[in-house]
Amino acid sequence: MPRISPKLVKQALRDSRLLPPLLRANPNLEQAKLELKWIKNELPKSQWHDAIRRRSKLEPLQYILGSQPFGALDILCRRNVLIPRWETEEWVMRISALVRKYHSQADGQLKILDVCTGSGCIPLLLNYELSEVQNIPLKVHGCDISKEAVDLSMTNLKKYEENYPSSSHNIEFSKEDIFDENLLQNILLDKKLSLVTSNPPYIPIHDFNSPVLINGIEKSVRQYEPSIALVGENEFYEALVRNVILKSNPEGFVFEVGYIEQVEFVANMLAQKSYWSCGMMKDSSGNVRCVVGWMKGSKMQSLQEVCEVIY
Numbered sequence: 001m002p003r004i005s006p007k008l009v010k011q012a013l014r015d016s017r018l019l020p021p022l023l024r025a026n027p028n029l030e031q032a033k034l035e036l037k038w039i040k041n042e043l044p045k046s047q048w049h050d051a052i053r054r055r056s057k058l059e060p061l062q063y064i065l066g067s068q069p070f071g072a073l074d075i076l077c078r079r080n081v082l083i084p085r086w087e088t089e090e091w092v093m094r095i096s097a098l099v100r101k102y103h104s105q106a107d108g109q110l111k112i113l114d115v116c117t118g119s120g121c122i123p124l125l126l127n128y129e130l131s132e133v134q135n136i137p138l139k140v141h142g143c144d145i146s147k148e149a150v151d152l153s154m155t156n157l158k159k160y161e162e163n164y165p166s167s168s169h170n171i172e173f174s175k176e177d178i179f180d181e182n183l184l185q186n187i188l189l190d191k192k193l194s195l196v197t198s199n200p201p202y203i204p205i206h207d208f209n210s211p212v213l214i215n216g217i218e219k220s221v222r223q224y225e226p227s228i229a230l231v232g233e234n235e236f237y238e239a240l241v242r243n244v245i246l247k248s249n250p251e252g253f254v255f256e257v258g259y260i261e262q263v264e265f266v267a268n269m270l271a272q273k274s275y276w277s278c279g280m281m282k283d284s285s286g287n288v289r290c291v292v293g294w295m296k297g298s299k300m301q302s303l304q305e306v307c308e309v310i311y
Helices: 006-015 020-025 029-042 045-056 061-065 086-102 121-132 147-163 216-224 234-248 260-269 299-306
Strands: 067-070 073-076 110-115 138-144 171-175 195-198 252-256 276-282 288-295
Touching (some): 006 029, 020 045, 029 045, 029 061, 045 061, 061 067, 067 121, 073 121, 086 195, 086 252, 086 288, 086 299, 110 121, 110 234, 121 195, 138 147, 147 171, 195 234, 252 299, 260 288, 276 299
Parallel strands (some): 138 171, 195 252
Antiparallel strands (some): 067 073, 276 288
16 A cells, blocks of 8 residues: 555645545545545445545445446445446446347347346346336346345345336346356246346456555455456356357357457357357457457347457
8 A cells, every 4th residue: 555645644634534544545635535525425424434444444435335326227235246347337338229229129029148247237237228218128137156146136126126117027136157057047048048248257366366456446356346256267258158158049248358368269269150250349448348249140240330359
């Protein structure tokens, strides 16, 4: 943790005696002020000091406040479940806009499976953007190996039901293992999938343990967020392709990645299947963010529009 200069502490004290501890978790005074504002807005005064104490120890603010905005939704957050990221929100919104552009009610029901669903943020936002916004017939299933994740996704679904009762019946969650060859049978998916999404663990263990990452936000992630949702290499993408894509032949898929090598791995696995095409999507920061695949000639062929590179 970088040392905080006495001058900066004095500046913080002039604004509020609550600010100095937040400097330990923020890169500058302005960001610390913003976090203090959120704490004051979201929590009762009786909880401010405890919240600041927890944040000064680098606990993610989302766990302290209990939620994270995700598109039009407010997703509940708990320890032991991955916090939704802006990068994920961004690609979900892009994919939703693309599906709305090319799919109408007359095309029938869309069937979406989200694997490694975590808090349920991806299927919930997809459902909102497609069913609530445009009234597209939809069935969405999210699954995860973690009981804590499934419990939280169900809690988030209950919250969604309160706000959007007309479309909440579209969504289901269950505890499943991506490495189980019978995954699809277990969740009783009796119709061909339209789209498969996933934000699987994709940080290699040597990167997760690298001292280069142990500072600021990265240290917070390592200390507090579940490694089971973060650490992984190609094994998760291999399981997604073998146990879901090749067995169900969906019209398309979008998998979040952290490295170009993971995009190439998935593209190479499907290279011998003449009916599949794959591409790479970047986020607004210019980083490789998703491997995208589509069945040639299907409605999801439109996914190529979000790709910077097509393999």
